[in-house]
Amino acid sequence: xxxxxxxxxxxxxxxxxxxxxxxxxxxxxxxxxxxxxxxxxxxxxxxxxxxxxxxxxxxxxxxxxxxxxxxxxxxxxxxxxxxxxxxxxxxxxxxxxxxxxxxxxxxxxxxxxxxx
Amino acid sequence: xxxxxxxxxxxxxxxxxxxxxxxxxxxxxxxxxxxxxxxxxxxxxxxxxxxxxxxxxxxxxxxxxxxxxxxxxxxxxxxxxxxxxxxxxxxxxxxxxxxxxxxxxxxxxxxxxx
Numbered sequence: 308x309x310x311x312x313x314x315x316x317x318x319x320x321x322x323x324x325x326x327x328x329x330x331x332x333x334x335x336x337x338x339x340x341x342x343x344x345x346x347x348x349x350x351x352x353x354x355x356x357x358x359x360x361x362x363x364x365x366x367x368x369x370x371x372x373x374x375x376x377x378x379x380x381x382x383x384x385x386x387x388x389x390x391x392x393x394x395x396x397x398x399x400x401x402x403x404x405x406x407x408x409x410x411x412x413x414x415x416x417x418x419x420x421x422x423x
Numbered sequence: 424x425x426x427x428x429x430x431x432x433x434x435x436x437x438x439x440x441x442x443x444x445x446x447x448x449x450x451x452x453x454x455x456x457x458x459x460x461x462x463x464x465x466x467x468x469x470x471x472x473x474x475x476x477x478x479x480x481x482x483x484x485x486x487x488x489x490x491x492x493x494x495x496x497x498x499x500x501x502x503x504x505x506x507x508x509x510x511x512x513x514x515x516x517x518x519x520x521x522x523x524x525x526x527x528x529x530x531x532x533x534x535x536x537x
Contacts, residue, residue, distance in 0.1 A: 311466075339523065350513065350527045351467075364522075400466055410455055410474065410523040414466035 308334050311403050313415035320391055320422055327387045328418045330401030336381035337403035341412060342374075345398040357384045391422040425450045425516050429528035437536045442501040444531050446488075446514035449495060456497040457515040457525070458488055467513065473497060484508070509535045 310333040320326045330340060339358055343351040355363045355376050363376035373395075375387040384403075388395050398419050402412035430445040448454055455474050459467040471482025478490040488499045497514060511532050515525040 313466075341524070348532075350529045351525075353524060356522055356524060398464075402467075404523055410517060411457060411469055411472050412523070412525060413469070414459070416466040417464070419464065 309405055309413045310334055311337075311401065311413045311415040313399075313401055313418050315418060316416060317419040318421070320420070322392055322422055323390055325387055325389045326391060326420060327385055328399055328401075328420070330384045330386070330403070330415055332382045332403045332405070332413075335403075335405035337384075338381070338406055339404045340378060340384040341402045342376060342384070342386050343400045343402070345400060345417075347398075351400060354386075388420065391420070393422045396420055396422045425452075425454070425518065425526045427514050427516050427526050427528035429512075429514050429531050431531055432529065433532050433534065435534040435536055436504045438506055439503050442486075442499070442504045442508065442533065444499040444512050444514075444533065446497045446499065446528060447495055448497060448514075448516045450516055450518070452518045455517045455523075456488075456490060457517075458482065458486070458497075458499050459513045459515065461511045461513065461530075470499070470512075504533075504535045506535050506537065509533055 312331045314329045342354045345351050354369045355365045357363045357378040359378045365371045378384040400417045402414045426449045428447045457472045458470040461467050471480045473490045481487045486501045514528040
């Protein structure tokens with residue numbers, strides 16, 4: 308149980324275009340989802356907290372107009388990287404909390420974004 | 424405010440030897456503590472967690488960790504390393520209430536030598 312999927316697993320896009328990454332909780336309803344960014348050989352950096360039906364809460368230094376997050380349902384959150392640039396290339400990982408029991412986050416497999 | 428320190432960005436052990444990965448935390452509120460493992464180009468898998476109750480927590484794949492409040496530590500151990508344990512390990516802390524956001528440590532890369 309508690310499986311989180313991400314789509315796509317990898318994507319290459321041209322500079323200036325936008326790309327959308329989906330995060331789905333497959334067998335539970337996620338009250339809260341999180342989006343992280345991970346640079347090579349580094350830890351995860353929290354970008355934003357996403358709650359269903361409300362605006363995402365962004366961490367300090369994360370451009371909300373560049374990284375658009377939509378939590379449209381209790382099983383789906385999307386991250387759209389707008390006007391992507393090479394410096395946005397990274398590994399993006401989402402996680403979800405199935406209610407408040409235990410409060411552990413279940414992580415998706417990640418999406419490798421390369422902007423050329 | 425919360426923070427996590429993982430001592431040792433790289434740890435090497437021989438196959439069959441004890442694995443000890445260190446994690447110290449700082450938290451002004453009762454913490455929830457977690458250990459995750461990450462294999463290359465994959466997401467994170469929960470190894471074990473401490474929320475309340477017993478301070479010695481057993482997880483998957485033979486790992487365990489002990490919550491020591493007086494030492495603000497949550498070190499991860501495994502009696503006998505296996506080659507498949509080679510991976511990146513992350514310690515994380517969250518508050519026992521509120522947003523449940525994680526603060527991650529910087530990670531420890533475990534190498535297992537044959």
